[in-house]
Amino acid sequence: xxxxxxxxxxxxxxxxxxxxxxxxxxxxxxxxxxxxxxxxxxxxxxxxxxxxxxxxxxxxxxxxxxxxxxxxxxxxxxxxxxxxxxxxxxxxxxxxxxxxxxxxxxxxxxxxxxxxxxxxxxxxxxxxxxxxxxxxxxxxxxxxxxxxxxxxxxxxxxxxxxxxxxxxxxxxxxxxxxxxxxxxxxxxxxxxxxxxxxxxxxxxxxxxxxxxxxxxxxxxxxxxxxxxxxxxxxxxxxxxxxxxxxxxxxxxxxxxxxxxxxxxxxxxxxxxxxxxxxxxxxxxxxxxxxxxxxxxxxxxxxxxxxxxxxxxxxxxxxxxxxxxxxxxxxxxxxxxxxxxxxxxxxxxxxxxxxxxxxxxxxxxxxx
Numbered sequence: 559x560x561x562x563x564x565x566x567x568x569x570x571x572x573x574x575x576x577x578x579x580x581x582x583x584x585x586x587x588x589x590x591x592x593x594x595x596x597x598x599x600x601x602x603x604x605x606x607x608x609x610x611x612x613x614x615x616x617x618x619x620x621x622x623x624x625x626x627x628x629x630x631x632x633x634x635x636x637x638x639x640x641x642x643x644x645x646x647x648x649x650x651x652x653x654x655x656x657x658x659x660x661x662x663x664x665x666x667x668x669x670x671x672x673x674x675x676x677x678x679x680x681x682x683x684x685x686x687x688x689x690x691x692x693x694x695x696x697x698x699x700x701x702x703x704x705x706x707x708x709x710x711x712x713x714x715x716x717x718x719x720x721x722x723x724x725x726x727x728x729x730x731x732x733x734x735x736x737x738x739x740x741x742x743x744x745x746x747x748x749x750x751x752x753x754x755x756x757x758x759x760x761x762x763x764x765x766x767x768x769x770x771x772x773x774x775x776x777x778x779x780x781x782x783x784x785x786x787x788x789x790x791x792x793x794x795x796x797x798x799x800x801x802x803x804x805x806x807x808x809x810x811x812x813x814x815x816x817x818x819x820x821x822x823x824x825x826x827x828x829x830x831x832x833x834x835x836x837x838x839x840x841x842x843x844x845x846x847x848x849x850x851x852x853x854x855x856x857x858x859x860x861x862x863x864x865x866x867x868x869x870x871x872x873x874x875x876x877x878x879x880x881x882x883x884x885x886x887x888x889x890x891x892x893x894x895x896x897x898x899x900x901x902x903x904x905x906x907x908x909x910x911x912x913x914x915x916x917x918x919x920x921x922x923x924x925x
Contacts, residue, residue, distance in 0.1 A: 581634075584630065585630060585634045585636075586672050586675060586676070587675075587676055588627060588630035588631065588634075589631075589636070589659070589669065589672040590672040590673045590675075590676045590677075591627065592627065592631070592659075592669075593659065593669045593670060593672055593673060594673060595617070595619060596617065596661075597613075597617055597619070597624075597627070598651065598656065598659050598660045598669060599660050599661055599662070600613065600616050600617045601613065601637070601649070601650075601651035601656070602651060602653075602656040602660045602662070603616070604650065604651070606650070607638070607640050607648035607649060607650040608648060608649060608650070609642070609646050609647065609648055609649075610624050610625055610628070610647070610649070613649065628647075628649055631649075632649070636651075636655060636659075637649050637650065637651050637655075638650045638651075638652060659672075661714075664718055665715070665718060665719065665914060665915075667714075670711060670714070671865075673707055674704075674707070674865075674869055675865075675868060675869070675872075677703055677704045677707055678701075678704060678868075678869065678872035678873055679872070680703065681700055681701045681702075681703060681704050681872075681873075682696055682700050682701065682704075682872055682873065682876070683872075685700055685876070686871065686872055686876060689876055689879075693879070694879065695824075695876050695877060695878065695879030695880035695881070695883060695885065696876035696877060696879075696880070697877070697880055698771075698772055698877055701873065701877075702774075704873065705749070705750075705775070708749070709749060709750045709752055709778075712749070712752040712753065712817070713752045715915075716752055716753045716756055716817075717756060719914045719915065720753055720756050720757065721756055721757065721760045723914045724846075724912070724914070724915075724920075725737070725757070725760075727910070727912070727920075728842065728844060728920075728922065729842060729922075733813065733842065736812065736813075737757075737760075737761040737763075737764050737813075738761060738763065739763060740761075740763035740764050740765070741764050741765075741812035741813060742764070742765050742767075742810055742811045742812050742813075742838075743757065743764055743765070743766045743767070743811060743812065743813045743814070743815070744766070744767045744768070744769065744807075744810075744811045744813075744814045744815070744833075744836060745757075745766065745767070745768040745769070745814075745815045745816070745817075746769055746798045746814060746815070746816040746819060746820075746829065746833060747769070747770060747798065747816055747817070747819025747820070747822065747823070748768035748769060748770045748775070748776075748779060748793070748819075749770060749772075749775050749779075749819075750775050750778045750779050750782065751768055751775075751778070751779030751780075751782050751783065751791075751793060753815065753817050754766050754768040754779075754791055754815075755779070755782055755783060755786060755788055755791065757815075758783075758788050758790050758791040759786065759788055762790055763790075764790065765790055765791075766790060766791040766792070767791075767792050767794060767811075768791060768792070768793050768794070769793075769794050769795075769796045769798055769801075770793075770795065770796075771795065771796070771797050771798070772795075773795050776793045776794070776795050779793045780793050797825075798823060798829040798832055798833075799823065799824070799825035799826075799828035799829045799832065800828075800832065801829070801831075801832025801833065801835055801836055802828065802831050802832040802835045804832075804836075807835070807836040808835060808836065809835075809836065809837065809838045809839065809841075810836055810838065811836050811837055811838060811841060812837075812838055812841050812842070813841060813842050813843075813844070814833050814836065814837055814841070814842070814843045814844070815843075815844045815845075815846075816833070816843075816844070816845045816846070816847075817846045818846060818847060818848070818918065820845055820847055820886075820895075821847055821848065821874055821878065821886045821887060821888050821890050822874055822877055822878055822886075823878060823883070823884070823886075824877075824878055824879070824880055824881055824882075824883025824884060824885075825883060825884060826878075826884055826886055826898065827884070827898055827901065827902065830898055830899060830901075830902035830904075831902045831903065833902070834902050834903040834904060834925060837925040838925070839925060840924065840925065841924070841925045842922065842923070842924055842925075843904065843921075843922075843923040843924075843925070844920060844921075844922055844923075845895070845899070845920075845921040845922075845923065846915075846918050846919070846920050846921070847890075847895060847918060847919065847921065848866065848888050848889065848890075848891075848917065848918055848919075849892075849911070849916070849917060849918055849919045850863070850866065850888075850889045850890075850891045850892070851891045851892055851893065852890060852891030852892065852893040852894040852895075853891070853893070854889075857889065857891075862917075863889075866888055866889060867888075867889055869888060870887040870888035870889050871887075874886075874887050874888040875887035875888075892909060892919065895921055896909070896921075899921060899923055903925070904923040904924075904925065906923065906924040906925075907921065907922070907923050908921075908922045908923075909921055909922075910922055
């Protein structure tokens with residue numbers, strides 16, 4: 559085949575890929591609406607195909623909007639279409655599809671993630687566009703709806719696995735025994751306190767300190783603690799990058815956690831050094847962060863790399879660039895993470911793959 563023929567075939571293949579890109583982008587948006595409205599959960603209750611009128615009645619949603627939304631779902635192969643004897647359209651969500659896109663799906667729920675890109679577009683599209691020209695970061699106050707979504711996501715995720723699966727896996731179960739007896743724990747980048755409140759409730763003999771830079775997040779975390787009557791946790795507005803300057807925290811904590819928060823820090827190296835500073839000798843640091851390689855070329859086979867790089871572009875990197883920050887981004891990767899942890903003073907390091915969390919690795923460090 560001459561070069562011209564090869565290039566024509568290559569161009570045609572890329573044209574087909576572009577059609578897929580446009581279709582899947584549109585499907586993601588429509589699925590986000592379906593998930594947020596609870597439509598998938600409603601459809602999951604039906605054992606037989608149903609007309610629009612029945613779906614509208616059960617969901618409380620407008621039938622005309624439902625009809626148009628079904629056009630996306632049916633042509634995307636997510637919902638099946640059939641006809642009744644009188645020719646009326648009927649719609650059915652197969653159970654094997656519902657297993658991945660409904661709230662009952664638990665850790666297998668991929669439907670919840672369809673909300674991320676539409677939300678980030680709403681929150682920060684113009685700011686990211688400007689950032690390409692200015693190089694400036696984007697402050698957290700641009701992301702209120704996204705932060706609320708992430709808290710809901712963290713709540714669902716942590717509530718299912720944190721106490722029952724993750725903590726028992728740390729240090730061969732020895733950590734849980736220490737937590738039961740009573741130790742000092744610090745959660746860095748606590749956001750609205752989802753994880754730390756679950757830990758504090760599960761281990762009332764231990765004392766917890768949770769840190770975040772956002773006053774609004776800390777306000778909501780304190781309200782959550784008050785509402786749940788959790789008294790063994792303290793929430794503090796503090797830049798984790800300054801921890802090394804606080805002598806009152808020096809070697810105070812037996813266990814420190816950071817759940818998907820280090821890559822968002824504007825000064826992550828200082829934050830990691832601060833965590834080393836506040837850990838007691840023999841103390842453990844659990845850094846849970848994205849499962850990826852540092853070299854972009856090594857992520858070509860990552861099944862969700864485009865999605866994760868996009869979330870990073872729209873949120874993680876720009877919030878990390880604020881005030882001239884490092885802007886690590888979500889995809890900073892295993893090699894960079896290990897390099898920085900070692901520079902921070904951690905020498906006893908282990909990277910643990912977690913069967914209950916395919917998105918993240920557990921970087922377990924001992925001081």
